[in-house]
Amino acid sequence: MRYTPNGVAVCSFPMATSETYKDRNTGERVTQTEWHNIVIWRGMAETAEKYLRKGSQVYIEGKIKTRSWEDQQGQKRYTTEVVADVMQLLDRPNSSGGAAQPTQAAAQPAQQAQPAAQPTAPAQPAVPAERGPHSADDLPF
Secondary structure, X not given: OEEOOOOOEEEEEEEEEEXXXXXXXXXXXXXXXXXXXXXXXXXXXXXXXXXXXXXXOEEEEEEEEEEEEEOOOOOEEEEEEXXXXXXXXXXXXXXXXXXXXXXXXXXXXXXXXXXOOOOOOOOOOOOOHHHOOOOHXXXXX
């Protein structure tokens, strides 16, 4: 975790998401892992610094942002990050300080008013896919 010159906490870390499926041709289980750059700000960053460790399970919801910069050789570089709006810790700390069993502890950004009861499942899209510009038949998977 670091602080901006204005004293605002920011925490950045990579996060892996994995999908496991059975290959139709071979019958073997295949796991595909994607890596995401996560950026968390303010109080939620301090919570992440305090409770998250390598291997921790966490639910992150946020905006995908792409930013660019110029490297030392003058090349324009791009990076895509998930700027977290919601972080839900899914591990309960055990006595050794590592990840253990799931729990429902949640950290929310201070500037958003949240209802008393937090959802225990990921949020559903506001408009079902059948009503959007693409129907379920248009999806490539």
